[in-house]
Amino acid sequence: MASPTYATRAIVLRKTKLKESDLICTLLDESGAQRRVVAKGARKPTSSFASRMELFCEVDVLCAEGRSLDVLKEARVAAAHAPLRDSLELASAAAPMAELLGRLAQEDLAQPRLFQCTSVALGVLEGASVPAAPALCAAHLLKSLALGGLRPQLASCAVCGAPVGPGAPARHLSFAEGGVVCPRCRRLVECQPVDGPAVAAAAWLLATPFAAIAQEPPPLGEAFGALRIVQGLVREHVGVRLRSCEFLFSCALF
Template identity: 40%
Template sequence: MRTASVLRRASRSSLPSTHGAASNAVGTAYRVRALALRKTKLGESDLIVTLLAADGCQIRAVAKGARKTKSRFGARLEPFSVADLMLSPGRSLEIITEAETVTSHDALRSDYDRLRAASVVADFLDKVSVECQAEERTFALATTTLDVMERSEIELLPAVVTAFLIKGMAMQGYRPQLSSCAMCAAATDVHDVRFSLSAGGVVCLACGGADVSAMSVAADMPVILDALVRAKLADVAALGIPAPAITDALRLVGAFVVYHVPARMKALDAYLRGA
């Protein structure tokens, strides 16, 4: 567990750019593959698009004229889409000059249940990714998760969401401690299992009794969480975890995320309310 959270945004001015640094130094365009996380209206016809680049860095870029009926961008910058982009450095935001679709993930936007699940992925990544701070595994996790969500049965989506969140937290340095007490490393009571949000894992009775963030969980919850964090996303369905257990795991992991990520995630809040 990290002693200090890295889930904080770095300002553009505080760190050098990792996206075509040599090109940006002289103001020339550069190419990047990126996942669209969020879009915001700008002016009468433009969009600000929040992107997760293939190296895991966050980029915020302007797509000029993207809201016009005959925009050259079309649906290439819709949330959950992966595209190859040409970007030009701007004063505070990059400028998108070209966009070619790699994976559209249309099915995630056309089905309500898939949309809700995919929105959790995008919301989480929007909050934890940082400009100029690379983490290449994050992009692979994100795109794989969206691919799996697109072809999964609806009833399996909560399991995929839970697996994504616990894996995403692990990549941020918050992998839950599940085999022994997260505070003192002692063995835990198999008949009275408690999970501490602050310590980030199971805790023994002595440590858990003084921890206001510790909560009782099912005896098999550590095994379930360990299986989810270890399994490939495509293999989550094969784990055969019962739906009620997945619901409990989702609520626990969701609470864990909310406790450690210093920003409200509306999509996650909404998903947990529907669990």
């Protein structure tokens, strides 16, 4: 009896070699759940999957349910996002997004806004200027954490809730508490000094649509400061050190 099939739109997050010519594609499907599917023969030069299952591609796929992994039957490109592979700078900024989603998205957990957020982010990033790329990356990571139930607390103290902001800029941050800490609470929890403009940039990136960020990105120093904050939060709450984020810090591309 033929295996049941299903159709979904998905974003390619990762590709792993399997056997001689197959690939395992890790996908974020339109429900926001993660799926791992086998693309048989995808590494043969003649395979139609080779060009369609590229990293960051948005694809309409038809899959057959398998015992352990589902099997890709058909794939059609909905949005190729080619500039994200052609430009080293844009590729470097897109990589942490895919890496975090590979950890954050779960197989049986629907989070549709995670897919929508990522689809919009990739679409804006592919048309963005290089100096806007780190800010768009940081914004996607911050918004993804929030959609995954790990919203960073950047405008009020993560311990007591007292407002911090323009009048009383945040000077300390606790990764364990998930946000900034006011002067009164900083002795109560483990926290570290933090750059005020970086916190303000992170709060702005969390709250601002991607298109507006691309038009008027914060200065690079603040965008990288926001990236370091989100990387610390990911390490603490998702339990992973984003290697592609480390690359952004060391690559000197920006």
